[in-house]
Amino acid sequence: MSDLLGKKRGRELRDARPAWREEPRTVTRVAKATAMVLAVAMVLVPLWLVIATSLAPGQQIVDNGGWAFWPDTWTFGAYDTVLSNQVTTRALFVSLGVAVLGTFLSLTCTVLLAYALARPGVVGGKPVMLLILFTFLFPPGIIPTYLVVHGLGMIDTYWALFVPVLVNVFNLVVVRGFFQGIPEELYEAARLDGAGELRTLFTIVLPLSKAVIAVVGLFYAVGYWNDFFRGVMFLNDTSMYPLQTVLRGYVTQGEGLGSEFSAEGSLAQAPQAIKMAVVVIATIPILCVYPFIQRYFTKGVLTGAIKS
Known part of the structure; x- marks a missing residue:
């Protein structure tokens, strides 16, 4: 009782x-x-x-002044027009390639650098960390960035879309803080078993860091997918534009889908439907990925930020 x-x-x-x-x-x-x-x-x-x-059908959009809250008849004509256009489909594949390759390279560089800076006794670790934080507080301007990219010969190349931002300082600090929070006993046990630094990283640290890596990977992927400015800044060949750059040109200036674009029927009178279709297409990939990452989001960011 x-x-x-x-x-x-x-x-x-x-x-x-x-x-x-x-x-x-x-x-x-x-x-x-x-x-x-x-x-x-x-x-x-x-x-x-x-x-x-x-x-919505084009006539309804025209009658409502450029928008529709509930379509009178549901039609996928705008999506068919956009996806059948070579400029948009090519830009979509460019964005997918840049997002996938850029995220992979950024995660690789961030994890390796964060692991090196997280280990005590690394030669030059503190000065390098201070230098990295300095670039976070005082980021380079547009003109210096362009001059560096031009000097490296990356103008009109896809490398210019992700190499200048390969490592994000905030993401690096979060991952480093997470690595520092791993118990030191695990590192000592790995050393006693004869494991080197790379083996320790891949067999012990990374399996324990799935949450923070998933969140940082989402940050990188969203950043690469949504970026349009580097396409405008570093690419003179419009056929190399990523989807967001094409979307920006079309939505803000009524351009971007090129001379190959042509709408038939009521869509020819309502380009707003095509603009909205491009926006939806550009948003869908992130909406599909986010639910699988969301459960790691709070845990990964808070743990890395608090430990740092």
């Missing part, structure tokens, strides 16, 4: 609010719920307008 009373008392103590936290009032709860609903609506309503406009 005493054991049951003790367990009950323990649960009450765990569930009890601290003295400095008052019981939330009804008005507070309603205000929080209202704020949450408004925040969700501010995200979902514009997203739905984009999707609905891309699926």
Whole structure:
């Protein structure tokens, strides 16, 4: 009986609010719920307008002034026009290639550098870390970046789309902090077993770092996928443009799909549907990847940030 009373008392103590936290009032709860609903609506309503406009017939879009909240008839004509265009499909494959290769190279360089800087006693580790943090506080401008890329002969090459930003300082600090949080006993056990640094990294450190690597990989992938500025800055050949650069040119200037683009029927009078279709196509890959990474998101970022 005493054991049951003790367990009950323990649960009450765990569930009890601290003295400095008052019981939330009804008005507070309603205000929080209202704020949450408004925040969700501010995200979902514009997203739905984009999707609905891309699926609406052209005449409805024209009648509504360039948008549609609910299509009278659902049509995929805008998507067919966009995906049948060679400029858009080529730009889509360019973006996929840059995102995949850039993310792989960035993760490789970030993990190797973070591991080296996380180990104590590395020769020159502290000066290198200070130099890296200096570039984070004082990033280079556009003109110096362009001059460096031009001097390396990477203008009008795909290398210019990811080499200048191969390692992100924030991601490096997060991964380094995560590596520093791994118990030192594991490193010592690996050394006693005769493992070198690379073997320790691949057999012990990386399997324990899936969360932070998944999150940092998502950061890199989203950054490469959404980037349009480097395409404008470093590429003179429009046939090499990634999807986001094509999207920017078409949405902001009504250009970008090239002379090969032609819409038939009502879509010819409503280019807004095609613009929205391009936006949806450019957003889908990230929406497909994010649910698989989301469960690692909070754990990976917070652990790396706190340990650093």
